Amino acid sequence: MKSFDKNMVPMIGALVIAIAPQIPHLKPWIVGWCILLWGYMLMAVKYGWAGPGRITRFILTVAGFFGVAISYGKIIGGGSFVGLLAIMAGLKPLETKTHRDQMITAFIAYFIVITSLFESETLAITLYMFFSVFVTTGVLIHVNHPSGRLKESAKQSAKILLQAIPLMLLLFFLFPRIQGSLWGFARQHTATTGFNDSLNMGDISKLVQNNENAFRAEFSGDLPKPETRYWRGIVLWRCEGARWHVGIRAPQLQVPISGAQPYEYSVILEPHNKKWLFALDLPANEPGQSQLLDDYSLRLRYELRHKQRFYLKSYTSYNTGKLKPWERIALKLPAQGNKKARELAHTWASESRSEARTDEQIVETALNYFKENNFIYTLNPPLLGSNPIDDFLFNKKQGFCEHFASAFAFLMRAAGIPARVIGGYLGGKTNPYGNYILVRQSDAHVWVEVWLKGKGWTRVDPTYAVAPSRIEQGMEMAVPADELPDFLSSGQRGVFITFREQIRNRWEAINAQWDSFFIGYSSDDQKSFLSRFGIHLETLKGKIKSLLAVLSLVILSGILLSAGLFSKTRASRKDPIQRIYLKFCSKLAKAGFPRRADQGPRDYAAEIGRKERRLKERVDEIMDVYIILRYTRRGNDKILNKFGLLVNRFHPGK
C-alpha cells in the first residue's frame, strides 16, 4: 500500500507529460476521462480513499473501449489508436498496486510518446520527447527503488539518458533504412493543406491564408535571384472552364535538359500526402524514389507521409525544344462557354496573322490587356458568374493569381498558342542564419507556361503584369494591407518587432539544421554517408559490411561505456602513489607472489625476499621508495616520478 502511495503522483505526472502534446488530437471526452480518473486517484492518495474494485475497473475498461469504438467509428486504425492509449493511460493508475502494474504504466507512457512523434516532426516535439522520456524513465527508476528519493531517481534517469545518446546516434545513422513502407499501408493523415489534382478559382487565395511550412530548400552555393524563385510542382493540362485539372499523366522524360550552371540544392519537403515534389524551375534529375515526367514535373512513387529530403539539380535558363505530339492537348478548350473571351483571343490571333506577328506578340498583347484594363490583384475576389472567365475578364476584373493564370491560359489556347497552368510556389523567405529558403503555403502561386517557337515552353506570369510587386517583393507588398492574413501583416516595424523577427529567424534556422540532419535523413543520405567509409549498400558485401560495422561500433561503445562506468575509484585516481603501487603488486602477483590484502609493504617485501632471492634487491628498493612516499613526510614529486619509473621497468618474470 505504501509504494502505491509513493509512486502514484510521479506516475500520473509522467502520463500527463507524455500525453500533453496529443491533447489537440484527442476527442474532448477522452481528455475529460483522463482528468477525471487521475484526479480521483490523486484525491484517493491524499485522503486515503480505497481505490476502485475489480468490477468497477472492468466496467470502466469496457465503457472506455466502447466509447472509442463509437466516437472513432472503428477500434483499429486511424486516430482511435491514440484514443485507446489515452483510455488505457487513464485507467492504468487505478490498478498500480503491484510492481508489475507500475512498470507497465511507465511503458504506456513511452508508447504515448512515440504516437505523438507520428503526429508532428518538429524540433520542438523532439526536445519534448527527450524531456518526456527523461521523466518517464525517472518514474521507472523510482518504481524500482523503493527506498529512494525522487531526486535521486531523476539524477539516475538523466545519467542513463545522456549515456545512451551516443549509442542512439550510432544506431540512428547506421541502422539500415529502406525506402517506402514495409507493407504499403500507411496511416492516413488528417487534413493537410496543399495543392490538389485540380485548381478552382479561389483555391490559392484560401491556401495563402495558411502559415504552415511547405518546404525548405538548402543551397550549397548562391541562392537564386528572387525573381527566378518559381518552385514548380503541378502541371495542369485540362481546362474545364474556370477549373483546371492535371488531366493526363505525362510520359517519363527521355532526355533531361542540360545547360550551364545548374543550381544544386536539397528540398526538405513537409508531408503533404500527395506525390508532388516541388523543384526550382526546371529540374534535371530524379532524386530518390521519384520520376521526372515529360512536362518537367517530378512525381514521387509514393505519397509523402513524412518529412523527407531530396537532392535536386535545376536550370533556370533552358530551352525545351519542339512541341511533342502528345503536347497538342495544350490547345484544347471546353466545347462551349466564355464566348467573349474566345472572341477576344480570336481577334488577337487574326490580327497577328494578318500583321505576320509572332506568338510572342500575342502574349504581349494579352499581358497588356491585363495591365491596361484596371485589373486588381486581391485576396478577396468577388464570386464569378456562369461564364467565369468572361465575368472575370470583362466585368469583375478582380482576382488572385489563379484567376489571372487560368484566364490567361484560356486566352492563349483560344488564340492557338499551347499553354498550360503550373501550380507551385513563388519566392520564399531567406534566413540570415542559414543558407536556405523557407517556402510556406502562403507562398503558393499559379502561373502559365506557353510554347513558343524557338524558345520551347516559356514561363509567363500574368500576375506580374498586374502586381509586379508580388514577384519582386512578396505578397505583403502586393495585396492591400487590410486583406492580409495576420501573420503576414507587418504593421509598424518597431525595435521589438525586429527583435522578435530575429529570434524567429534563429529558431527557424535551428529547425532547418535539425530537419536536414535528422528528419530528412533518408536511405539516400545513409548510402552517401556510408560510402564515405567505403561501404556500398547496394552490394551484398556492402550490406554485410554495414551490419558488421554497426555491431562492432555498438560493442565498442559498450566497452567504452563500461570502462567509464566501472572505472577505478576516485580515490585511486586522485592518489597516484597507490595506483602505481597497485600496478607493482599486480606485476608481482602475475609472477606468483600475490599480496594479501592485509599485508603491509615490509612484510610483503620480506616474503618475496624469502621466496625468491633474485628479486629481493629490486623489490626492497621499490618498497623503500613506496614507504617513503606513502608513510613518511619526505615524499615529493621527484620521488614519485622515480617510483613510477622503477615500477614501469620492473619485470619480475624475467
Add this chain to the structure above:
Amino acid sequence: MKKSGRLKIFFPRKTSIQLPHQLHWRRIYILPTAQGLLFIVILIGMLIGSINYSNNLGFLLTFLLGSMTFISMLHAIRNMTGIRIISSGTEPVFAEEAAVFEFYVCSEKYRRFAISFSYKGEKETIRDIALDTNSHINVHAMTQKRGRFTPGPLVISSRYPMGLFRAWVVLPIHTACTVYPKPLAGQLNLGADTSSGDDENGKEITGVDDFKELRPYQPGDPLQRISWKAFSRGLDLFTKLFVGKAGSAVCLTWDSVASMNIEKKLSILTHGILKLHRMNLVYGLTLPGEFIDQGSGDAHKHRCLKALAMFALPDKKDEIV
C-alpha cells in the same frame, strides 16, 4: 549421478566461499525480467512501426529507448560489482522461528541501490548500501527443527535501475545457526541434586539462596541485587551477595520429563531452562552423555540450550559459528 556431474560443469564453483568476499562482475548473472522482455517486444514493435512509416523521430525514440535499455543493463551490473560482504553472524533461535543472519556489507567507489539479499525461497531484504560505511543487513530464513541450521546459498540480486534486467549472484557462504528446540510447556519433575552429599561439604557458589554479605557495587551487577535499603540510609551503593549451596540447586535431567518422545522431551526441557533462567535460579542439566554443572546467567543458559539443540545429533560443534 550423471546429472549432478553435468551440473558441476555449469556451476563449477559451488564450494563455499570465504568472507570477506567482493563480488566480481564475472560471477554476476544477468537476464531480462518478464517486464524487460515485454519492453523489448514493445521496442521491436516501435522499430517495425518506424520502419513502416519511415519515421525518423520514431527511429530516434526507438533507438534512444533501446540504448537506454542496454545502458541500464550495464548499470545493473555496475550496481552489483564490487560489493564487499565483510562478515556474517547470527544468534541462536528457537525452532520454527526465522533465523536471522546478519551480514555486514560495504560498498566501495559508489552507492548501491535497491540490493536484495535473500536465501532461496525466503523473504527478500532490499536495501541500499551506502558508500564507505558498513551496512548491516539482516537476512531471514525459516528454521524447521532443532540442531544446526545451514541455509542454502545467499542470493544477492538487483533490478535497479529500470527493472528491465535482474542481475544476481549466488554465493555459497558457509553460515550456520544453532536452533534450539521449540519451547513447550509441560510437566517437569525437578529433583534437587542430592549427589553432592550434606550441606556442610556442599560447594559454595554464587547463588540466590542465602544472603552472605554486602559488597561495594560494581557496574554490571544485577539491579535487583542492589541493597537499596543501605543506599537509602545514605551509604554507597552495595550489592547483596547470596550464596547457594550446590546441593540445593535444581538439576534438570533426562528423566525429569515423563514424555517418551525425544523431541518433545527436549522441548519441555528447553521450556524448563528458560523458566529457571527467568527465575534467576541455579540449575544444572544432565543428559545421557552430557553433563553441565550447575550455574546461572546468560552464558550458562545458552550452554544448556545448545546441549539440548545438539542432543543426539552428529557432533558438528566446531563448525558452528
Add this chain to the structure above:
Amino acid sequence: MMEEKYESIVKQIGRIILGKEKQIRLALTCFFARGHLLIEDMPGIGKTTLGKVLSLCLGLSFRRIQCTSDMLPGDILGVSVFEQKSGSFLFHPGPIFTHVLLADEINRATPKTQSALLEAMEEHQVTIEGKTRLLDDPFFVIATQNPYEYSGTFPLPESQLDRFLMRIEIGYPGRQAEHQLLKGDEPKSLLPKIKPSLEKETVLKTQRMISGVHVSDAMLEYLQDILDYTRTSPHFYMGLSPRAGMALLQTAKSWAFLHGRDHTLPEDLQQILPWVIGHRLRSKDDLQQFSNEKINAFIMEVPIP
C-alpha cells in the same frame, strides 16, 4: 642510535628473563608510549622480575606493592600523620611516588583501592586530603593479575581495564629456555649486576620524540578501518572506543621509534594490535576475551588501504 640502545636493553633483560623477547619488547614499547602495562599470568612466571629488571635497566626507581583485600588507598598513595614533635601533619608518601611501580595481583585489592591507583595512573597525580601532588615523570605502572583464580578477588571492571595501554601474557618459558633456567644460576642473582643503560633525562627525551613520529594519512585510514571493523563486525560485543584508537596510535609510534624509524608502517600496528586491543574487546557470543590468534585472524580481514 636509539635502536641500538634499545636492542642492548632488550638483550640485557633477555639474559634474566629467558626466551621472552617479544614480551620484553612490548613492555618497553608500552613504557616509552607512556602507557601502563597489565600482565596477566599465573604466579611464578617472572612478572615481578620483569618489572624489576626494566626499572633497573632504565635507571629508574622501582617500588613494588603486593595487593591484598585489606589494603587501603592510603597504603598506596601515602598518608598524613600528625607529628607530635612539630605539631603538624606530615605527609608520608606512599609507594606510588616512584618511577616504576609494580602492583602485584591487583585484582586482590578492593575496588576502592584499585580505583585510587588507576586514577593516579591516568592523571599522573594524586589528591590526598585536598592537596594535589604530582607524581614522578616518567611514571610507569606494571600491574599483574592471575586470571585463573577468582575466589576472593575483585576482577577489574571493563572501564578500568581500558586504562592499561597493553595487556600481555608471559607464558611458560620454552623448553630450551627452561632448560637453561633450571641448569643455570638463579637469574635473580644477576640483578645486581645490571647497569642502567639510560638516564632519566634520556628516557624523557625519548618519550617526547616518540610523540613526534610521523603518522601518514594512509596510516590513519588503516587505523580507522580497523576501528570501524570492530564496531561493525558481528564478532564483537562492543567496538573499540576512541581512547583505544589513541592507544593504538601511541603504541604504534613507540614501536616504530624503537625500531629506528621516524614514521609508522601498517606492520607496526599489526605487531602491537593484539596486545593493545585484546583486553578491550569481548566476544559477542560468550562475552569472553579473544585469544591473540583470533585477533590476528580478524586483522587479516581488514585490507590495508
